[in-house]
Amino acid sequence: MKHESTYLTPEIKLSCYEDHFFKSDVVFEHHMLIWFISGRTKIVQAEGVHHFQTGDIFLIPRNQPATILNYPKDGLPHKTVVMTLTTDRLRNFYSRLAVKAGSGPVAKIRSFRRHPLLESCLASLVPYFAVEGPFPPELAALKITEAISILRTLEPDLDSLLANFDDPHKVDLISFMEKNYMFNMPAETFGQLTGRSLTTFKRDFKKAFDTTPQRWLTHKRLELAHYQLTEQRKKPTDVCYETGFENLSHFSHAFKKQFGYSPSQLAAS
Structure with missing residues (x-):
């Protein structure tokens, strides 16, 4: 680049x-x-x-x-x-x-x-x-x-x-994550945006979702990807980058692991 x-x-x-x-x-x-x-x-x-x-x-x-x-x-x-x-x-x-x-x-x-x-x-x-x-x-x-x-x-x-100079304050974690899970950012950044330290973010996340942030994020992103491929008829490449994955190879591997078929196979069908 x-x-x-x-x-x-x-x-x-x-x-x-x-x-x-x-x-x-x-x-x-x-x-x-x-x-x-x-x-x-x-x-x-x-x-x-x-x-x-x-x-x-x-x-x-x-x-x-x-x-x-x-x-x-x-x-x-x-x-x-x-x-x-x-x-x-x-x-x-x-x-x-x-x-x-x-x-x-x-x-x-x-x-x-x-x-x-x-x-x-x-x-x-x-x-x-x-x-x-x-x-x-x-x-x-x-x-x-x-x-x-x-x-x-x-x-x-x-x-x-x-004219609003307030820093992010502690917000409802479930509401925020359900709205912003498709952005590929580290847990520390999600913590900052919800007004939490990394330790507090992980603790509150476990309490709210009963899993780790990475597992939950991957699952949610793949669900969104499946929806975009089937209902919105988007291309796998566009879906990959709009749902928080870094590259097509990683996206395809994770998608096939969760659903049993690749994004390209789903798109072709």
Whole structure:
């Protein structure tokens, strides 16, 4: 995989993947504002599957598990401008405003396809990636402030999301796991997202499900894979990556072990 990231500042980068395919399971520490220059991506979250391509602009909220699949398109690489809206930057922005975080909107991906104000803000950064020398930090601050201001203008209810600086608190384990089991993350990350240490997470998990996290996760992912193959008629390759498996070989082996036949055999039938 050939991946290049060119940084103007730690918060602003130009990201480029030139290979056929790249997959990652992530939980972003900060909100991410992304503008697509070329290529396409599929983002799987608990609340749905999102598809983005050239011209799309979208905001990925922090602390939300996601599977991200990046592809080139039309002979062009997967290329994006990424602006990280850090907690410190947002705290500074909202410190000047009488805004309080509330229950607000659900923390889900927001799409702003080809919005002229956001596109102009992010496109104006592109020429700077070709210029040698440091990017003025005061200019970076202005561009990030501009982006936040535009987002608030487009969707005023985003204040409840952007101005919420709470860390993940202890949540109902059964509800969370039933919603997010398809993301391939270590138990320690699941623990953090449910407000637990690794030891507490494993203890509470055993009490709730009467098995280990790995066994339960594998079983649930294979059940979801079987459903997607039979009811949704998806391809085994797509199912593999959307249900938390790292590669097709591992997926096929685990699937056949549980069901007695391979994903390709099921798809063919």
